[in-house]
């Protein structure tokens with residue numbers, strides 16, 4: 001496995017609206033995307049861009065709020081009512097090759113690759129196999145960077 005670009009850090013929140021105020025007023029974020037629902041993943045999502053000196057896309061903060069019926073984020077928020085860092089997402093060139101590599105190393109891949117918030121396939125690797133960090137792997141969008 002070759003470490004890829006850190007695409008985003010997932011932050012679970014009980015209120016994306018409140019988190020937007022926090023990132024704008026406390027963290028000085030100037031580019032906050034419009035929130036949208038991703039029912040297939042059971043979440044509402046909002047991306048906050050971090051600036052770069054290069055003009056290339058920087059790592060994003062991915063705010064995630066559970067939609068009704070979601071159990072994984074809702075369970076996380078039960079343990080962490082104010083929200084908190086939930087996952088880290090790295091890019092790979094080939095999602096199926098990456099899945100095979102993690103599985104060959106004995107890591108628990110959580111389900112099959114599915115389309116994530118950037119429109120490319122993603123999968124998750126269990127935090128207990130990843131030093132305590134829930135790890136998302138996503139295929140780099142075509143033409144990105």
Ligand SMILES: CC[C@@H](C(=O)O)C(=O)SCCNC(=O)CCNC(=O)[C@H](O)C(C)(C)COP(=O)(O)OP(=O)(O)OC[C@H]1O[C@@H](n2cnc3c(N)ncnc32)[C@H](O)[C@@H]1OP(=O)(O)O
Nearest residue numbers: 010041043045072075086110116117118124127132133134
């Ligand atoms: C927006 C779309 C997409 C994108 O394109 O970017 C996303 O990011 S969607 C993000 C939300 N989706 C997911 O998280 C899917 C993958 N997650 C899961 O399958 C589960 O949440 C889980 C990781 C398997 C956890 O299982 P769950 O049943 O929900 O919770 P438990 O309480 O049983 O947890 C077991 C164990 O793991 C620890 N844990 C749970 N979540 C995390 C976490 N985010 N980071 C680190 N550790 C985590 C939990 O504390 C338990 O440990 P013990 O208490 O020691 O047993």
Ligand SMILES: [Co+2]
Nearest residue numbers: 010062089136
């Ligand atoms: Co994510």
